[in-house]
Amino acid sequence: MEATLEKKYTFKDFASDQEVRWCPGCDDYVILRSMQKALPEMGVKKEDVVFVSGIGCSSRFPYYMNTYGMHTIHGRAPAIATGVKLANPELSVWVMTGDGDAMAIGGNHFIHVLRRNIDLNIVLFNNEIYGLTKGQFSPTSLVGQKTKSSPYGNTQPPFRPGELALGAGARFFGRIGGNVPKDITQMLIEAHQFKGTSLIEVLQNCVIFNDGCYSNITNKDTKEDKQIYLEHGKPMIFGKNRDKGLVLNNLKLEVVTIGENGITEDDILVHNAKEKDPTMHQMLVRLEYPVATGIIRSFEDVTLEEREDELTRQVKANSKFTKTNDLFFSGEIYMVK
Amino acid sequence: MLTEKMELQPEVLEAVVIRFVGDSGDGMQLTGTQFSDTSAMFGNDIATFPNYPSEIRAPQGSLYGVSGFQVHIGSVEVSTPGDNLDLLVAMNPAGLKTNLYALKPGHTIIVDTNAFTKKNLEKAQYENNPLEDHSLDNYRVIQVDMTSLTKEALKDVEGLDNKSITRSKNMFALGMVYWMYGREKDHTIDFFNKKFKTKPHLIEANTKVLNAGYYFAETLELIPNAYTISPAKMAAGTYRVIMGNTATAWGFLAAAEKSGLELFLGSYPITPATDILHELVKHKHFGVKAFQAEDEIAGISSAIGASFAGDLAITTTSGPGLALKGEALGLAMMMELPLVVVNVQRGGPSTGLPTKTEQSDLLQAMYGRNGESPVIVIAASTPANCFDFAFQASKLALEHMTPVILLTDGYIANGSAPWKIQSIDELPEIKNNISKGVIEDWHPYTRNEDTLARNWGIPGTEGFEHRLGGLEKDKVTGDVNQAPENHEEMTKIRAEKVKRVQNYIPDIKTEFADSGDLLVVGWGGTYGSLHSAVKQINEEGYKNIGFAHFNYINPLPKNTGDLLSRFKKIVVCELNNGQFAKVLRINFNGIEFLQFNKIQGLPFGNNELIEEFKKIVK
Numbered sequence: 035m036e037a038t039l040e041k042k043y044t045f046k047d048f049a050s051d052q053e054v055r056w057c058p059g060c061d062d063y064v065i066l067r068s069m070q071k072a073l074p075e076m077g078v079k080k081e082d083v084v085f086v087s088g089i090g091c092s093s094r095f096p097y098y099m100n101t102y103g104m105h106t107i108h109g110r111a112p113a114i115a116t117g118v119k120l121a122n123p124e125l126s127v128w129v130m131t132g133d134g135d136a137m138a139i140g141g142n143h144f145i146h147v148l149r150r151n152i153d154l155n156i157v158l159f160n161n162e163i164y165g166l167t168k169g170q171f172s173p174t175s176l177v178g179q180k181t182k183s184s185p186y187g188n189t190q191p192p193f194r195p196g197e198l199a200l201g202a203g204a205r206f207f208g209r210i211g212g213n214v215p216k217d218i219t220q221m222l223i224e225a226h227q228f229k230g231t232s233l234i235e236v237l238q239n240c241v242i243f244n245d246g247c248y249s250n251i252t253n254k255d256t257k258e259d260k261q262i263y264l265e266h267g268k269p270m271i272f273g274k275n276r277d278k279g280l281v282l283n284n285l286k287l288e289v290v291t292i293g294e295n296g297i298t299e300d301d302i303l304v305h306n307a308k309e310k311d312p313t314m315h316q317m318l319v320r321l322e323y324p325v326a327t328g329i330i331r332s333f334e335d336v337t338l339e340e341r342e343d344e345l346t347r348q349v350k351a352n353s354k355f356t357k358t359n360d361l362f363f364s365g366e367i368y369m370v371k
Numbered sequence: 372m373l374t375e376k377m378e379l380q381p382e383v384l385e386a387v388v389i390r391f392v393g394d395s396g397d398g399m400q401l402t403g404t405q406f407s408d409t410s411a412m413f414g415n416d417i418a419t420f421p422n423y424p425s426e427i428r429a430p431q432g433s434l435y436g437v438s439g440f441q442v443h444i445g446s447v448e449v450s451t452p453g454d455n456l457d458l459l460v461a462m463n464p465a466g467l468k469t470n471l472y473a474l475k476p477g478h479t480i481i482v483d484t485n486a487f488t489k490k491n492l493e494k495a496q497y498e499n500n501p502l503e504d505h506s507l508d509n510y511r512v513i514q515v516d517m518t519s520l521t522k523e524a525l526k527d528v529e530g531l532d533n534k535s536i537t538r539s540k541n542m543f544a545l546g547m548v549y550w551m552y553g554r555e556k557d558h559t560i561d562f563f564n565k566k567f568k569t570k571p572h573l574i575e576a577n578t579k580v581l582n583a584g585y586y587f588a589e590t591l592e593l594i595p596n597a598y599t600i601s602p603a604k605m606a607a608g609t610y611r612v613i614m615g616n617t618a619t620a621w622g623f624l625a626a627a628e629k630s631g632l633e634l635f636l637g638s639y640p641i642t643p644a645t646d647i648l649h650e651l652v653k654h655k656h657f658g659v660k661a662f663q664a665e666d667e668i669a670g671i672s673s674a675i676g677a678s679f680a681g682d683l684a685i686t687t688t689s690g691p692g693l694a695l696k697g698e699a700l701g702l703a704m705m706m707e708l709p710l711v712v713v714n715v716q717r718g719g720p721s722t723g724l725p726t727k728t729e730q731s732d733l734l735q736a737m738y739g740r741n742g743e744s745p746v747i748v749i750a751a752s753t754p755a756n757c758f759d760f761a762f763q764a765s766k767l768a769l770e771h772m773t774p775v776i777l778l779t780d781g782y783i784a785n786g787s788a789p790w791k792i793q794s795i796d797e798l799p800e801i802k803n804n805i806s807k808g809v810i811e812d813w814h815p816y817t818r819n820e821d822t823l824a825r826n827w828g829i830p831g832t833e834g835f836e837h838r839l840g841g842l843e844k845d846k847v848t849g850d851v852n853q854a855p856e857n858h859e860e861m862t863k864i865r866a867e868k869v870k871r872v873q874n875y876i877p878d879i880k881t882e883f884a885d886s887g888d889l890l891v892v893g894w895g896g897t898y899g900s901l902h903s904a905v906k907q908i909n910e911e912g913y914k915n916i917g918f919a920h921f922n923y924i925n926p927l928p929k930n931t932g933d934l935l936s937r938f939k940k941i942v943v944c945e946l947n948n949g950q951f952a953k954v955l956r957i958n959f960n961g962i963e964f965l966q967f968n969k970i971q972g973l974p975f976g977n978n979e980l981i982e983e984f985k986k987i988v989k
Contacts, residue, residue, distance in 0.1 A: 050838070052850060081833045086676070096838050097851065102830040104679060105840030106672075107702050113669035117676025117684070118830070120660050121635055125680065125830050143672075146665040346655045353656035358624045361654070362792050366558070367611045368412045
């Protein structure tokens, strides 16, 4: 479908006539605009795009896109999107979800869609809080976090979405701040191009119920020192002065300074997103300092629909049945006169 | 080794009921299926009833591990698997103990005496060996050392372990029964050749044991070839024996071909519905997409996605699974997408009686969702017409843009019967509401004036991009609209749309009497039991007893009220605690509905129904 595109779209073509109703200052606006800018770059027809969401602030997303879309029920978007994609593998199918939708009520569908590796794109808006129900802790909220349902502090340890996803077999995992529209746009395009299930975790700030939860990581002034933006094939270097890097020491990632203790750039690990073995990717998603962003894993594998297509092709080639009558009148039938 | 306790004269019978019972690993289901298929091909009408425990391999010899398969064959119309047995084949003491109650006095028991060991008798809680204590004097007992005879027959076959030898003794029993009823062995031998294609020693072994049983019965001449059952008078045509669940699956295949849509099944295994999944996964050659999901919710959710994308989408389950699907079904209703949900009912509540039959999900099907959430509810009533109603469910879903719940039950789903094969060419057309071409001012909620079905815009088609959701929608654009008047109007439109289906379904007809003293009312899988009981009571001289059996529950056929008003008394017979009676009371205030209910996980028996009807009309 990409090669035959005649129309040239702009981001306006993807904006629906519905008024956007997120809170002023919400990162969701950034993600929406990034998506509307990414789609014209993907070379996909508007009518071939389907957005599927569950319940939550992020799940209002499909209403704002002038494509096909479904705003469904809590947690089920991955399963519904799976049906859409299996019914028509030509479609570009996007699941827009949040931390509660994907990892609490929809946890089962979330892990199974990743396991199956169907060619869907999942964008996870992680704000570490329930926004639409007005401020309860979520499965990514921190221990001790005070929320409306944990006034004395949250006692439930969180999931790290990347860790869960890689454990479930995710082939593509990217993490990105919610305040960097150009980087989000680029990552969405790469997720679209990736064949298989892609998952993007957006560190999305909730201005009302969890404001500033990522400010330490994503602030313009500090982000270069607190984040390591990973790129495939490039050394794992970060810092304002590009003088910090990651090495492996005793099976753990360790931050070193280039130029100190005899460390040179050659000692720094090189990021291999395409490695099949997810061990290094797991270490990267678990890092607390620096926080790894960028495309952490991008391992291309056979997709579910490719396996299904191949089986269907084989069965059709070997079957004597083309119409249901062939089946109905086959085998042990008998006449009554 | 073998004793004759009663003299028997050869006789010609209209029908006989045979039950094969043994341990759940004894192959009783296979034995019964082979006998019923062979009889159907001989031209008999048949009805079958498998009855097995929910444990796959319950402890050997235990009372609760008994697996049974009952078959009713006749030269006359047969509509139930029958109440009382003419022949009981018991492979062990537990089977004898738990099934003897059903055998008619004076009739025949075949037992494997080798299985009547001290240990097995204890497990079956027999204090004395019933083969020795005269407790079976009222029956004709044929004692056969089946296990040793099977071993003897197989002594020259190479490559068999002890287990395979013992396990083939069911074929010895089948061979004997084939000879008794003058059946040919060919069908079963063909079956061995196919099933064990790559294991020739098993073909040889099973064939030898089948023949051994057959010739044992013949050459010892101790069992007269007493029973002949002529072919039944059935409508001319091409037939095959079909199980209810297979018929359901095939109805969907036919609907997909007829509608020109691809078939998508999203499902999660659950007894007794799983055989529909097993059947549909085979048919990739027709382009069937059968998806085994991670849970019941994903089963229906994936089907909703496929429906949105333009497939004929279905999901299959049983009671507990329908409960899990409730929220998603409400979504499909709200988005007004075509979807068929099959509920093969089993005994509830909760996990209940997974392998037993019941009709207790009717109210769940009708009302088991949040909000005002009407869907079409229909029910199949025989193994063979599961085909028709699966087809019809698909047709209604597509033509009216709504979810349809198709209710079957464990009894008709696992039962088999002759099916006059429906050629695809004889089936009615299936239309759909798919939007095509260029349409000015297109909206997803613009409706067909007659059916109120909305437009179906399919992803991939230019110009119909739209967003749907579970939030209340504007009555035209489908955009979110939670205005008070709009919500009330949409609620009424959704109800009216389902109500108007009345204009597209057949009137309900009565059998045996159009008006009179008593109307027997049933629905779904009890058709066979109720039909034969009402038939019999009319033959016994009671007049004016009519029978009305419902396949369309929501909406009810248009003429229902008129029909009900023509009888003095009405009794609603159900395998639940009165759910359809409640539905009728809601709809027909002022009419008195008597109830006859059975909640034992078992179908109605003929005698209990007739007794009840007689009590009512007396």
